[in-house]
Amino acid sequence: MLPSLIPSSLSVLESKLFSIDLPLKIREQFCKLVTDVALHICLSLSIVISELVLKVISLAPAERTLIEIWLLI
DSSP, rough: OOOHHHHHHHHHHHHHHHHSSSSSSHHHHHHHHHHHHHHHHHHHHHHHHHHHHHHHSSHHHHHHHHHHHHHHH
């Protein structure tokens, strides 16, 4: 789900940033910086989520069930 949100979120972000009244070169550099930061955050989040999923998978079935019940609540 997260990877499908990234392109649309970034395009919205870029369109908002391009509406700021700045010289074109500064605006382009600022947009690139914000886009790079957003991509880095998304990548970091996906790594953390992947690690959490792997830890949950490695748990015993009873512990996994408790976590699944907790997530449903």
